[in-house]
Amino acid sequence: MAGFIAHLDADAFYVSAERVRHADLANKPVGVLGNNGACVIAKSYEMKAKGVKTGTPIWDAAKMCPEGVYVKRDFYWYEVLSRKMLGIVGTFSPKLEYYSIDEFFFHAEPLRHGQQLATTATTIRDHILEATGLPVTIGIARTRTLAKLFSDTGKPFGAVAVLTRDHERELLAKMPVTEISGIGGKRADRLAPYGIRTCLDLADADGRLVKRLLTKTGHEIWMELNGEPVMPIRPERPPHQVLGRGGSxxxxxxxxxxxxxxxVRHVERLIEELRYHNVRTTTLAVEVGWKDQGWTGGTSNSPTPTDRIDELLDLARASLRRAYVTGRTATHMQVKATELRRGKGFQLSLFDKPDPKKDKLATVKAAINEKYGRFKVRTATTLYLPAVYRDPANEYDICDVRGKVCF
Structure with missing residues (x-):
């Protein structure tokens, strides 16, 4: 049974997460709304049956599904549950990839000697539901592309193990090629003149033709469809080239x-992200969007990589001065860290002196925020932003979801 890959995908994750803490939402049509409550960003299967789609404006959704319950999204809560799922799956598999907030890939092994992988998938699925309250679907196949395709066929709350080529071909023949992640409308249009419309058509096509039409990425998908695993599970993602925080x-x-x-607020959020990815930066850029007058920016450099707030604020202050234009009205801002280095293995300069007091202060601050909630302790300069931190619902504007957002 060696060599199989599993794909776990939470069912209607945002809605399911709301039902974990609000049991009365079970079996009701539920829509999760975006920042300003203007549109539906996730919906339950009951609401989907009424024709409501991701991105439907709330006023249209209310007409299509007047009995629906519409709730404000809480990304912080969703990530808490996502991390809980990740920890559980990690106890079942030695090799695990956090693909997105509601999707994981992992190496599939029977939980007990002689157990069928379909039983293993069912056992993991049921345990996650019991431990977190979240329904998930798990698909197991020879490659990650196949596992993801087949888990979709099992939704909702399914457990699918497709282990033979005949079974693979039977399912691939029923699936349009656009079901494959990475093949959208334009790529499908490129394939159609060659009679490639289903996943099986693509698998049976000449590999040289696929590479010419879809480049190297498409050729890797073709290989995966044919059972050759070329996309490995990545317990650690490749390091980012740029990390940023900002917005309106x-x-x-x-x-x-x-x-x-x-x-300052965006620098605090950025530091949280730098530490999450275990990287430091030597370059900090600040870009400001001005009302009807475009953008300006400034950049500052540090002699050594850092993630310390006092050092990054010094860089941010210099960068903002370069970006600032007297008399203009600002509407947007971005703070970006480039020239990222892993958080270990770099040489300090001869003039860098350790500062245990500041390092300890940063550690204490991080520990308090970890225990009591993000940014419960924050830099005093951000006290000029009471509207941002006053939101009683769920501190909506400081919720950052890492990785791809899936609905």
Whole structure:
């Protein structure tokens, strides 16, 4: 049974996460709304049956499904449950990839000697439901592309193990080629003149033709469809080239102090991300979007890689000064870290002195926020932003979801 890959995908994850803490939402049509409540970003199967789609404006959704329950999204809560799932799956498999907030790939092994992989998939699925309250679907196949395709056929709350070529071909013949992640409308149009419309058509096509039409990535998909695993499970993702935080300033900002407060806030969020990915930066850029007047930016460099807030704030201050334009009204801001280095294995300069007091202060601050909630302790400069932190629902504007967002 060696050499099989499993794909786990949570069913209607955002809705399921809301049902974990609000049991009365079970079996009801539920829609999860975006930042300003303007559109549905996730929906239950009951609401989907009414014709509501991801991106449907709330006023249209309410007409299509007037009996629906519409709730504000809480990305922080979703990531808590995602990490809980990740920990559980990690106890079942020695090799695990966090693909997105609601999707994991892992090496599939029978839980007991002689057990069928279909039984293993069912056991893991049922345990996750019992431990977290989240329904998931698991597909097991020879490659990750096949595992993802076949898990989709089992939704919702399915457990599918496709272990033979005959079974693979039977299912692939029923699936349009656009079901494959990475093959959208344009790529499908490129394949159609050659009679390639289903996943099986693609698997049976000449590999040289596929490579010419879809380049190296498409050829790898073709190999995976034919049972040759060329896309490995990645317990650690390749290091990022750039990490950033930013967005709308929630209105018009003219006061330089308020603009600096936003910059500090984004630096705090950025540091959280740097530490999550175990990287440090030597370059910090600040870009400001001005009302009807485009963007300006500034960049500053550090002699050594850092993720310390005092050092990054010094860089941010210099960068913001270069980006700032007197008399203009700011509406957006981005803070970006480039020139990323892994958090170990780099040489300090001769003039760098360790600062145990500041390092200890940062550690204490991180520990408090880890226990009591993100940004419960934050830099005092951000006190100029009461509207951002006053939201009683779920601190919506400081919820960052890592990785691809899936509905």
């Amino acid at each position: 300033l929630m209105g018009n900002v003219e006061d330089p102090k308020v603009l600096w407060a936003w910059c």
